Amino acid sequence: MLLEKINSSEDLKKLSLGELNSLAVEVRARLVEVxxxxxxxxxxSLGAVDLIIALHYCLNTPKDKIIFDVGHxxxxxxxxxxxxxxxxxxxxxxxxxxxxxxxxxIYDSFTTGHSSNAVSLGLGLACARDLxxxxxxxxxxxxxxxxxxxxxxxxxGLNNTGHLKKDILVILNTNELSIAPNVGAISNYLNxxxxxxxxxxxxxxxxxxxTTRVPRGSRLIKLMAKFEEGLKGLFVPGMFFExxxxxxxxxxxxxxxxxLIPTLKNIISIKGPRLLHVxxxxxxxxxxxxxxxxxxxxxxxxxxxxxxxxxxRRYSSESKSYTEIFRDKIVELAHKDSRILAITxxxxxxxxxxxxxxxxxxxxxxxxxxxxxxxxxxxxxxRQGFKPVxxxxxxxxxxxxxxxxxxxxxxxxxxxxxxxxAGIVGEDGVTHQGIFDIAYLKxxxxxxxxxxxxxxxxxxxxEFAVSLNKPVAIRYPRANTxxxxxxxxxxxxxxAELVKEGKDFTIIALGSMVLIAKDAIELLKGEGxxxxxxxxxxxxxxxxxxxxSACAKTKLVFTIEEGIRDAGFGSAVAQELxxxxxxxxxxxxxIPHGQxxxxxxxxxxxxxxxxxxxxxxxxxNG
Numbered sequence: 304m305l306l307e308k309i310n311s312s313e314d315l316k317k318l319s320l321g322e323l324n325s326l327a328v329e330v331r332a333r334l335v336e337v338x339x340x341x342x343x344x345x346x347x348s349l350g351a352v353d354l355i356i357a358l359h360y361c362l363n364t365p366k367d368k369i370i371f372d373v374g375h376x377x378x379x380x381x382x383x384x385x386x387x388x389x390x391x392x393x394x395x396x397x398x399x400x401x402x403x404x405x406x407x408x409i410y411d412s413f414t415t416g417h418s419s420n421a422v423s424l425g426l427g428l429a430c431a432r433d434l435x436x437x438x439x440x441x442x443x444x445x446x447x448x449x450x451x452x453x454x455x456x457x458x459x460g461l462n463n464t465g466h467l468k469k470d471i472l473v474i475l476n477t478n479e480l481s482i483a484p485n486v487g488a489i490s491n492y493l494n495x496x497x498x499x500x501x502x503x504x505x506x507x508x509x510x511x512x513x514t515t516r517v518p519r520g521s522r523l524i525k526l527m528a529k530f531e532e533g534l535k536g537l538f539v540p541g542m543f544f545e546x547x548x549x550x551x552x553x554x555x556x557x558x559x560x561x562x563l564i565p566t567l568k569n570i571i572s573i574k575g576p577r578l579l580h581v582x583x584x585x586x587x588x589x590x591x592x593x594x595x596x597x598x599x600x601x602x603x604x605x606x607x608x609x610x611x612x613x614x615x616r617r618y619s620s621e622s623k624s625y626t627e628i629f630r631d632k633i634v635e636l637a638h639k640d641s642r643i644l645a646i647t648x649x650x651x652x653x654x655x656x657x658x659x660x661x662x663x664x665x666x667x668x669x670x671x672x673x674x675x676x677x678x679x680x681x682x683x684x685x686r687q688g689f690k691p692v693x694x695x696x697x698x699x700x701x702x703x704x705x706x707x708x709x710x711x712x713x714x715x716x717x718x719x720x721x722x723x724x725a726g727i728v729g730e731d732g733v734t735h736q737g738i739f740d741i742a743y744l745k746x747x748x749x750x751x752x753x754x755x756x757x758x759x760x761x762x763x764x765x766e767f768a769v770s771l772n773k774p775v776a777i778r779y780p781r782a783n784t785x786x787x788x789x790x791x792x793x794x795x796x797x798x799a800e801l802v803k804e805g806k807d808f809t810i811i812a813l814g815s816m817v818l819i820a821k822d823a824i825e826l827l828k829g830e831g832x833x834x835x836x837x838x839x840x841x842x843x844x845x846x847x848x849x850x851x852s853a854c855a856k857t858k859l860v861f862t863i864e865e866g867i868r869d870a871g872f873g874s875a876v877a878q879e880l881x882x883x884x885x886x887x888x889x890x891x892x893x894i895p896h897g898q899x900x901x902x903x904x905x906x907x908x909x910x911x912x913x914x915x916x917x918x919x920x921x922x923x924n925g
Contacts, residue, residue, distance in 0.1 A: 305329055310385040312359040323360065323560055327352050330379050331588035333390065339607040341393045342730060343401050344375035346586040346596040350478060351376040351446075353558045354581055358444060358474075359383055361567040365410045367442040368428055372421035372451040374402035375601075376476075384410040394730035396897030401731055416734025417702065418672040419454025421445040422461055422473060429469040442472065442571060449477040450649060453671025464576050465548020472570060473549070473578045476557060478585045478596075544578045553580025558587060597652065623786060625779040626723055628758045630655035632765050633692060633721075637663055640769060642690045646681055648674045654694035654723055674699050678706035678718070685716035690769055696724040697737025697778065704743060711774045712749045718775075719768045725754070725778035726815060726865030727889075727903055732896030737778075738889050741813075742870040744776055745842050751775045751796070752842035754814025758784040760791040760840075767794040780815040780865060781899060797844035801853060805833035808859040808917060811850055813839045813872050816863040822910035827917060834917070842872055847879045854880060859920055864888045865908060885920055887913060 305322055306329040308314060318326065330352050338345045356379070358369055364384070371377045381399060382390055386408060392398025403411040413424055425445040432441060451457045452475075464471055541551030552570055555562055563581070570577055585600075586592025591610030592599035604613040637643040637659060649672045651657045660667040670677045674695060681691035700707075700722055711718045725737045744752055751773050755761035761779060768775040792800050799811075802821065812820040817838045824834040835853050839846070854860045862873035862884055873886030889906055903909055907916055 306333060306382070306387060309383055309387070312362065312364045312383075315356065315360045315383065318360075320560060320564070323356055323564075327356055327560070328588070330356070330382055333382060333387070334378050335589050335607060337390050337393055338378075338602065339605050340391075341395060342601075342603040343378070343394055344601050345589070346592040346599040346602075347376040347448075348378035349587045349589055349592055350557075350583040350585045351476060352379045352587065353560055353563065354446070354474065354476060354583065355379040355383065357560060357563045357567055358446075360564060361571055362442055362444065365408075368412050368425070368444065369410075370412060370421045370425050370428075370443070370445045371403055371415060372445065372447040372457070373418045374415040376446070376448070377403050380410070381408075384408055394732070394896055396895065396901055398896075400733075400896055402734060414733065416731070417699070419447075419451045419457040420460075421447050421451065422457055422464060423459065425471055425473075426460055426464045426467070426469060429464075429471045430467070433469065443470070444472045444474060446474045446476060449475070450672050453649065454673050455676065461544070461547050461549070468548065468575055470574050471576055473576070475553070475578055475580045476583055477554070477580065478583050541578065541580060549576045549578040551578050551580065553578075554582045555580070557581030557583035601653070622783040623758060624783050625755075625758070625761060625781075626653075626655040628761055628784070628786065629694070629721055629723070629765070629779070630658045632762045633694075634659050634662055636765060636769055637666065640690065641666075642688065643769065644668065644684055644689050644691045646670060646677050646691055646693045648672055648677045648695060648699065650694075650696070654696070654721070656694050674703040675706050678703040679710045681718045682706070682710040682714060682716050685711075685718050686714070690717055690719065692719045692721055694721040694723065696728075696735070697722050697726075697740040698724065698728075698735045700740060701743065707744070707750070707774075708747055712747045715749050716774060717772050720774075720776040721765075722776055722778040724781045726780045727894065727899050727908075728781045729899040729902065730896050733893040736894040737781075738866050738894060740776075740778055741842055741864065741866040741872050745872070745875055749774060750843060752778070753840055754778045754842065756812075756814060756817035756838050756840075757791075758786040759789065762786075763791045763794055764840075771796070778814060782815060794840070797841050797846055799840050799846035799849050800838040801849060802836040802838050803834075804853070805835040805857065807832045807834055807857060808861060808921065809835040809837065809854050809857045810861045810863060810913075810917075811837045811839055811876055812863040813842065813865075815865045816908065819908065819910050820863050820913060823913035823917065826910055826914040830918075832918075832921065839872070839876075842875065845875060845879055850876065850880060854882070859885060859917075859924060861885045861887055861913075861917060861920070863908070863913060865903075867891045885916075887916055 305326045331349055334348055386399060389399050394401045400407055402416045403414060405411055405414045422445050425443045429443045432439060447457060541553065544551045555566060557563065570579055584593060585596035605611060633645065644666045645656050645659045646668045647654050647656045648670055651660050651669055670680060677693055681693050684691045722740055725740055728735050728737055744750060753764050755764050764777050768777060810820045820836055824836055827834060835857060837850060837853055862876050864872040866872060866888055868886045868888035869891040871888055873884060873888060877884035894902060
């Protein structure tokens with residue numbers, strides 16, 4: 304086994320080309336073996352194996368820096384940089400992160416998990432390098448995908464890099480079939496020529512001659528420029544990047560190490576902004592992932608022999624995930640109201656809009672990995688009388704904060720934000736935990752914020768949001784829930800629900816914590832303690848009247864939320880009540896990866912944890 308001998312780029316350099324190809328097969332087998340048991344981002348990581356091998360073979364890492372955009376394709380990078388022995392702990396609590404992590408390895412310059420930022424990060428490294436001493440010189444390589452290019456931040460980074468003319472290499476890894484015909488003999492021949500050192504010395508000398516020896520404004524310079532531009536227009540598919548100030552190379556086969564390695568070595572030696580375009584196949588080497596790369600982009604545990612997904616544990620056969628409930632309910636509402644439109648930022652399956660897309664293709668919009676644009680776009684639709692629903696994960700909605708304020712709330716437009724994965728998401732870890740949305744949304748004027756306690760109330764809240772002529776954010780967790788036969792109490796703007804009354808303490812719970820708080824009260828009831836429970840329903844506006852009335856009858860008041868305590872729901876309640884409130888929630892820190900149930904237990908957001916918290920508080924207060 305070659306893989307057992309590889310812990311660094313220096314180990315890679317000892318292998319022959321044939322051995323590198325064998326190593327790629329071993330790495331892919333290791334990826335499939337582990338991800339089948341842990342879940343993770345399989346298809347993209349399989350597609351990037353050869354590219355990652357070539358990069359570490361040609362660079363002097365970790366001195367030279369590789370920055371992966373998003374980072375979900377970097378599993379091979381982890382395996383080859385001393386983390387293979389721990390790879391079986393991928394995405395597990397206290398195990399390896401599913402993304403690059405600065406705390407995990409010196410090979411990871413940044414902790415990443417969101418899209419389109421690699422070029423900007425790389426440019427910052429390159430500029431810092433050039434301000435340092437000569438001893439600190441290193442290469443900077445940014446690996447981006449075609450999805451990254453749908454985010455505006457990536458273009459901002461490319462534009463600034465081309466303007467500053469910094470020594471940086473961007474690898475554009477695409478897997479769209481439409482560009483496959485460009486990978487052929489002519490393209491390979493041209494790239495072999497233009498990446499050779501002798502060609503580039505000639506190119507640089509010619510540029511130097513024309514700029515220093517030929518008078519400015521000379522017809523010769525203009526003719527040479529037009530000739531070069533025309534030649535590139537005929538043969539080079541990267542004119543766009545050339546106009547941004549990059550030397551473009553490609554596209555080449557990202558799985559052919561015989562071409563990839565010498566091309567990389569030549570390009571690395573060139574100065575200035577360069578862009579190498581490689582074409583890869585998502586899921587390479589695994590038939591299941593190759594046939595269905597969307598399904599195996601982010602996959603849960605699966606049978607390694609059949610590719611069949613092993614379902615997550617459900618509470619019962621009748622339970623459904625909040626995403627599944629949203630998927631069905633938004634279609635039902637759209638049948639009744641033609642004004643309802645649906646918007647996703649490149650996640651129709653993950654957000655539950657795939658069913659809407661198939662039934663109402665003309666009313667569905669996938670804007671790419673561009674959350675800020677999605678919100679602005681929704682505002683334009685709303686201005687003309689539509690009811691746009693932006694389905695987005697809590698962690699990704701952060702990327703559109705200014706647009707929520709300026710384009711939606713300031714304009715008082717009826718955009719509905721379906722904020723999925725609010726709270727603990729689990730194995731994707733620090734970059735994906737949706738714990739900040741209450742804190743960053745609750746201070747925005749005109750924005751109604753609601754959270755359901757169960758599936759039936761979630762359905763009612765979706766209907767309620769559509770009926771309002773206001774901007775609304777509905778936050779819901781990555782969890783399963785019941786669709787009970789009992790209809791929820793009718794919703795009124797800013798009105799909470801009194802679930803039960805007690806004499807010893809009052810709990811004001813939000814969303815996913817309501818039923819857990821109810822269980823905690825039942826546990827304490829067996830000890831002779833009696834508690835009131837309020838289902839807040841609304842973060843904004845708060846039902847202060849009901850809360851004050853209930854709290855006046857008990858000594859202690861608790862708030863419970865699946866979000867950060869500081870500046871969150873509990874803080875808002877305490878400010879409005881004007882009395883001491885004991886806040887139960889998550890600490891203001893980045894929550895690590897691990898199973899959702901395990902993390903909720905760790906942070907005391909279970910019935911047992913809440914009951915113990917209340918028990919101790921009552922004891923301390925006599």
